[in-house]
Amino acid sequence: xxxxxxxxxxxxxxxxxxxxxxxxxxxxxxxxxxxxxxxxxxxxxxxxxxxxxxxxxxxxxxxxxxxxxxxxxxxxxxxxxxxxxxxxxxxxxxxxxxxxxxxxxxxxxxxxxxxxxxxxxxxxxxxxxxxxxxxxxxxxxxxxxxxxxxxxxxxxxxxxxxxxxxxxxxxxxxxxxxxxxxxxxxxxxxxxxxxxxxxxxxxxxxxxxxxxxxxxxxxxxxxxxxxxxxxxxxxxxxxxxxxxxxxxxxxxxxxxxxxxxxxxxxxxxxxxxxxxxxxxxxxxxxxxxxxxxxxxxxxxxxxxxxxxxxxxxxxxxxxxxxxxxxxxxxxxxxxxxxxxxxxxxxxxxxxxxxxxxxxxxxxxxxxxxxxxxxxxxxxxxxxxxxxxxxxxxxxxxxxxxxxxxxxxxxxxxxxxxxxxxxxxxxxxxxxxxxxxxxxxxxxxxxxxxxxxxxxxxxxxxxxxxxxxxxxxxxxxxxxxxxxxxxx
Ligand code: HEC
Ligand code: HEC
Numbered sequence: 001x002x003x004x005x006x007x008x009x010x011x012x013x014x015x016x017x018x019x020x021x022x023x024x025x026x027x028x029x030x031x032x033x034x035x036x037x038x039x040x041x042x043x044x045x046x047x048x049x050x051x052x053x054x055x056x057x058x059x060x061x062x063x064x065x066x067x068x069x070x071x072x073x074x075x076x077x078x079x080x081x082x083x084x085x086x087x088x089x090x091x092x093x094x095x096x097x098x099x100x101x102x103x104x105x106x107x108x109x110x111x112x113x114x115x116x117x118x119x120x121x122x123x124x125x126x127x128x129x130x131x132x133x134x135x136x137x138x139x140x141x142x143x144x145x146x147x148x149x150x151x152x153x154x155x156x157x158x159x160x161x162x163x164x165x166x167x168x169x170x171x172x173x174x175x176x177x178x179x180x181x182x183x184x185x186x187x188x189x190x191x192x193x194x195x196x197x198x199x200x201x202x203x204x205x206x207x208x209x210x211x212x213x214x215x216x217x218x219x220x221x222x223x224x225x226x227x228x229x230x231x232x233x234x235x236x237x238x239x240x241x242x243x244x245x246x247x248x249x250x251x252x253x254x255x256x257x258x259x260x261x262x263x264x265x266x267x268x269x270x271x272x273x274x275x276x277x278x279x280x281x282x283x284x285x286x287x288x289x290x291x292x293x294x295x296x297x298x299x300x301x302x303x304x305x306x307x308x309x310x311x312x313x314x315x316x317x318x319x320x321x322x323x324x325x326x327x328x329x330x331x332x333x334x335x336x337x338x339x340x341x342x343x344x345x346x347x348x349x350x351x352x353x354x355x356x357x358x359x360x361x362x363x364x365x366x367x368x369x370x371x372x373x374x375x376x377x378x379x380x381x382x383x384x385x386x387x388x389x390x391x392x393x394x395x396x397x398x399x400x401x402x403x404x405x406x407x408x409x410x411x412x413x414x415x416x417x418x419x420x421x422x423x424x425x426x427x428x429x430x431x432x433x434x435x436x437x438x439x440x441x442x443x444x445x446x447x448x449x450x451x452x453x454x455x456x457x458x459x460x461x462x463x464x465x466x467x468x469x470x471x472x473x474x475x476x477x478x479x480x481x482x483x484x485x486x487x
Contacts, residue, residue: 020077021086024062024069024099027055033282035266036077040443040485044266045076045185046282052257058250059257064240066102070232070254073100073129073239074184079263079441081181084127084452091117091124104241105130109160109176122158122394126452128178130160132238133224133423135173140209140230147426148404151175154415155397177418178395179221179450182437185263186285189370190438191216191228192292200346200377201430216292217376221434221450224424228255262286264440265486268323278327278486279303285369285440292376294368301331301371301483323482329475330483335362339470343409346379346433355409361464361480364436371439371487378433381467383449384418385410385432388467390453392417402428418451443485457481 020036032050035042054060059070074080082100090098096107096114103110106129112119122128137145153161153168160166160176168175193214197204208215208227215226225231232254236242246254262282280303289295310316310324340356341347341363348355357363364379365371373379382388386397400414400422407414407428414431421433434450448454454463461480465472472480 020075021090022054022060022071022075024060024067024072026060030054030060030076034076036444038077038265038444040265041268042266043077043079043441043444044264044282045080046262046286047257048260048262048286050260057253057257058246059254062099062240063236063246063250064242066104066241067099068102068240070184070235070240073181076263077444079444080184080261081441081445082127083445084123084125084447087120087123087127091120096120102241105132105239108158109163109166111163111165112159122178122452125394126178126447126455127180128452129181129239130158130176131179131221132160132166132174132176133222135168135175135423137423137426140226145426147422147428148402149422149426149428149431150401150403151419152399152401153396154399155393157394158396161396161398175398175419175423176396177423178452179418180445180447180452182220183263183441183445184258185261186370186438186440187228187259187261188285188288189292189294189367189372190218193376194292194374195376198377199351199375200379200433202350205376217378218372218435221418222421222424223378223435228258265443268486278306279369288369292367293374294370296368296374298368299335300362300366300368301334301487304328304331304483304486326479326482327486330479330481333361333472333476333480334365334483335360337361337470337472337476339468341468344380344382345407345409345429346377349408349429365439367438369440372436378421378430378435380420380432381434381449382432383434383453383463384416384420384451386415389417389451390463392451392453395451400428400431404428407431420450439484439487442487457484460484 030047030052033046035044062069073082075082078086090100100106101120103114106123107114107119108122136147139145156162161168164170166174193216198217205214205217206226210229217223219225219231225234229251236246262285264281264285266281304327307324307328310321338358338360340358342356364373367374395417398416402412406412416432419431422430446456448460454460458481461477
């Protein structure tokens with residue numbers, strides 16, 4: 001049954017998409033600008049100062065034991081992430097011989113039979129990669145952090161959290177959570193800092209020991225690394241199963257490339273120059289005001305105000321006119337349509353906004369061109385934690401018991417699929433907090449949220465509508481979906 005659905009879904013992707021898949025060590029050039037088709041139009045990847053010779057850049061090289069390269073999970077056609085659709089297409093054609101499905105984290109657990117689709121069900125259905133965090137948590141110097149909560153495995157559909165080798169009670173205790181690959185692009189904004197502290201947990205921003213500079217605390221769902229260098233060291237030993245450290249030269253080459261990649265949806269259905277035309281697309285990202293604070297004079301997505309005049313544009317077809325008007329409305333709804341934000345740690349606590357606070361999408365997603373938050377820090381939207389998360393019987397479920405202060409909103413006992421930031425800090429108050437990421441290139445990288453809970457953009461909007469009891473009309477929902485689809 002499952003396979004019928006898989007094959008039908010693959011027909012949604014325009015021809016040529018498969019040939020854009022970059023294999024480790026394939027060589028060739030990554031063009032300075034290249035457009036990649038997707039179901040909602042096309043995405044652009046721009047390499048500032050490009051093209052890049054892929055044969056000599058370690059980002060594209062199989063550096064470890066499992067034949068994977070960084071590009072295996074950070075593919076241009078998927079906005080430098082990997083969509084669940086791409087994972088299914090790779091499986092259909094190549095099965096577990098494709099390095100994407102490497103047992104270590106491309107399967108539900110390394111000790112499962114690797115030739116069976118069921119063993120890779122989370123990657124195939126939701127594009128999820130296994131992330132194993134040591135328990136108790138350790139800081140970046142390897143010192144054990146004493147957590148202020150106890151964690152138990154309540155449900156273990158993948159078998160990995162109760163596994164004798166990989167589980168919580170194994171000789172090397174670990175918590176396995178399952179997360180979407182985050183985009184490797186637009187980092188000029190992601191790693192910049194504009195603040196000295198993190199208002200969302202009321203603590204100073206950490207200093208990167210390598211550079212001595214403040215770190216943005218904006219990488220990875222649980223902010224377990226501070227910088228791109230620390231991130232790639234972690235990625236090399238886990239995702240690539242590399243046994244030797246990367247050389248200093250390889251690290252610089254990877255970071256240099258990462259900082260030059262910019263991606264955004266470029267055109268909409270039917271080849272209409274949508275976001276590229278209105279927002280300036282990747283050019284505007286590459287040339288935009290550097291830094292986390294971005295261009296504060298330009299409210300997020302205000303570029304699309306120009307599309308409110310689409311009705312007077314005779315060059316457009318009626319369908320294009322209606323679409324542009326809808327996107328322009330969506331941008332206004334994103335900024336202006338308010339609702340009560342409740343029980344979201346990082347926003348309603350400990351900052352002085354109170355609980356609830358009336359605001360809109362832009363309260364959390366306010367960075368011009370990017371849609372992250374200019375203020376650093378993690379937020380609990382409820383996407384990984386009960387009772388707010390949609391039912392996800394395929395994900396592990398943990399019971400957290402706060403040993404000191406109870407959680408301000410969940411109380412003493414919390415049920416979660418992914419404790420998020422709490423796996424880094426060991427603090428009960430951080431359970432369920434996830435680092436926001438940019439809203440660019442969404443059309444190319446479904447599903448959404450760190451645990452892939454929202455299968456499409458409509459499911460994202462429906463989640464917010466339920467979570468905060470917003471009461472969006474059908475039209476408002478569609479306008480928001482259309483906006484998100486052109487970013
Ligand atoms: C098996 C798939 C896989 C491979 C291979 C892989 N990554 Fe990732 N990458 C991920 C996942 C999953 C995340 C998100 C992890 C999380 O949030 O905890 C991620 C996150 C990142 C991030 C953080 C982006 C952000 O905005 O937070 C960077 C940077 C990154 N990867 C770079 C690399 C580099 C460099 C390599 C090669 C050394 C690499 N990745 C190899 C899956 C992969
Ligand atoms: C209280 C803060 C907050 C508000 C308000 C908010 N968001 Fe979010 N948003 C987040 C956080 C935190 C995440 C990351 C959650 C995760 O990955 O599980 C997120 C993730 C997303 C994503 C998924 C991004 C991805 O790469 O998977 C989209 C799309 C999104 N938000 C759109 C919206 C829209 C539309 C609204 C208004 C209806 C909105 N957000 C309101 C905090 C917020």
